[in-house]
Amino acid sequence: MPIRTPSPSTPATHQRPRPRPRSRPRRAGLLGGPTPILIAALLWGTTGTASALAPAAAPAAAIGCAGLTLGGLLLYVTSRGARALPAACTRGERRLLVLGALAVAGYPVTFYPAVARTGVAVATVIALGSAPVFAGLLSWATGQSRPTARWTAATAAAVLGCALLVLGPRLSGEGEPLDMTGVALAACGGLSYAVYSLIGGRLIAGGHGSDAVMGVLFGAAGVLVLPLVAGTDTRWLTEPRGAAVALYLALFTVALAYRLYGHGLRRTPASVATTLTLAEPAVAAVLGVAVLGERLPAASWCGLAVLGLGLALLTGGRSGRMES
Secondary structure, eight states: OOOOOOOTTSOOGGGSOOOOOOOOOOOOOTTSTHHHHHHHHHHHTTHHHHHHTSOTTSOHHHHHHHHHHHHHHHHHHHSTTTTTHHHHSOHHHHHHHHHHHHHHHHHHHHHHHHHHHHOHHHHHHHHHHHHHHHHHHHHHHTTSOBOOHHHHHHHHHHHHHHHHHHHHHIIIIIOOOOOHHHHHHHHHHHHHHHHHHHHHHHHHHTTOOHHHHHHHHHHHHHHHHHHHHHTSOOGGGGSHHHHHHHHHIIIIIIIIHHHHHHHHTTTSOHHHHHHHTTHHHHHHHHHHHHTSOOOOOHHHHHHHHHHHHHHHHHTSSGGGSOBO
16 A cells, blocks of 8 residues: 655644754752852851960961861862862863862961961951952963953952951051061962962863862862971860861861852852952951951941942842853
8 A cells, every 4th residue: 555645735743843842041059150159258257256266375377277187188078079080180180180289278378377477357358359350360361261341340349348348447547567478478378269269160160070179179288288287286176165166167167168169160250259259358357346346447347338339249140250
């Protein structure tokens, strides 16, 4: 029996291609975009208050390095895929991992001595204020992205607000001359932060898991700074208060905060992420007033408002991103 072919007037719906379902836009969710980065900044903002509760005999650098060692190793052990990451990387990516771990280890090595020389306020504003500038310039220089007008304006406002917030007491005439060595060390801390943020963002954008990348970077950095912890007087760690502070820093400001930061880097450029973390000094200032009984002058409160405006401008839309 011959097979009938449909005539032009005969409907042949079975031959029509089915329309493709419209793809729904991917939602960032709780762990996408700026949200986890801002949460991480909130956690980092508690480090100053937590450190102030440590025993008086605890050196500042030892507190930071102890938190990095414990938290970095914990992050490595609990991060899925961290052990297999070096083998899955290319030779160039393995070099980036080494450079990133050195940058992570370099932050407490430079930042805490800067704190000892210039004080918490000056070291914080120089390190955190210079980090987004370094990140933007390095990202532009390496061809990853270039600044947009929105990012430039938001970063300038955030850095200005951060400066007014932290340096408000000095603007009132109560400050002392700056130690230029401390200023240079704080700027090196900001550069270290920018470098490992860019490296982490690049490896994550290359298809590697954020948990694995952060686990390897901070686990290796924890091992690198371990001799610095062991070379100081560690008796403060045997006291209940000292152990509690070190454990809090390790669990919340390193292991949890940097896991969130890695998740945020999935959809947020490192240059934008470093600007968002300028929320950290705002949190530190508010906690200083609420918990430690500190007082802020009017200039600091104005800086807090300008900083909030800059962060709101940066998170207000897609144009706040760097252009690729």
